[in-house]
Amino acid sequence: MTEKIRVVHYLNQFFAQVGGEEKADIGPGFKEGPTGPGRALQQALAEHGEVIATLFCGDNYFAEHAEEATEELLRQMARCKAHLLIAGPAFESGRYGVACGAICQAAHERLGIHAVAGMDEENAGAALYRKNVYIINSGDSVVRMLPALQRMVILGIKLVQGAPLGRPAEEGHIPRGIKRNAFAAKPPAERAVDMLLAKIRGEPFKSEIAAPQFHHIKPAAALRDLSSAVIALVTDGGLVPEGNPERMEPGRPTRFTTIPVEGLDRLDPKQFDIVHSGYDTAFANQDPHRLVPLDIMRELEQQGIIGKLHESIHATGGAHAAVENATRIGQGIAERLKSAGVTGVILTST
């Protein structure tokens, strides 16, 4: 007979029956055997495994002391000789979801314990940890506790046994963005035509490519008066000072550079370079104003048409930018500009 899987279950203070929001400051704790939803977990595991222990931590404590809490919980897991960590499900509770993701990632990366978390796909923890952690999409309602735990167990057992996994939709987990080769019954051309015919007939079809999802952006209010506006120039076309001292990446950017231009009337081609792997930079290298219109902006400032040109240009090389990195770069630039009192931005893109 095969050995039973030793399972530890992570819960927040509420589900571990320690207390509600008033106990959210409580530090990591340990109980023998299953607690609360752990009983449903044990039921789902049936003869395959045993809930050895319940680990828990207050939502606020984890949020404020993530490192200490993780260390203590890992110590307990190692002591239990756990094979599998089941965390949550946390449904739509953000702090709980983030804790579940963090503890699953740490357990797997540092102790080699297989881990499955459960939470709603909109939970902040899902956005943060879906790439590194198997997260079953539990939906947002506690009513779905049992089916969520059942799917977490099925996936957990497969992971422990090293069984092959199906596609995320089949396993019920949030896609981790991992690509795997697979054999298809039909060649791509036939599949594409099938999809097209289904689309024309108004029938459902499923694309084989997951399109990245973008969030709704609220438009900034219009500038009422240009003559008092502070305008900044930003580009994703790869402007750098001559010689690229910061070694900005020509593609797949992870950061941006800040180029001081106070007092400059023009961008001298001898003092600037263009570093970008996504387009022919010869024309912009000849005359950087083809990428960043500093000359015109300085004139408009002197003519009083705009209030002030911001003292720095922010630049990155936008070739093959991952949406996640691009978002972070954009937010970083926006924070700088906002704190500097900039009221408007012209972004030039190649």
Next chain:
Amino acid sequence: MVQICTMIPVAKEVGSLRAMGSGGIVSPTGNPELTPEKEKEFRRDLVLRALQILKEDVRE
């Protein structure tokens, strides 16, 4: 923010709400085929249009 770019549908897709056409991929605020004087006029016109867009509300 106003974005001077070539691939406006891509800009809109990622949530760039004030996007306008540029001088091209390799010269967003220029046109190498023009004389330097004409090119600067072209750039001035682009920038003024961009600033005008900043003054207008975005219809959602």
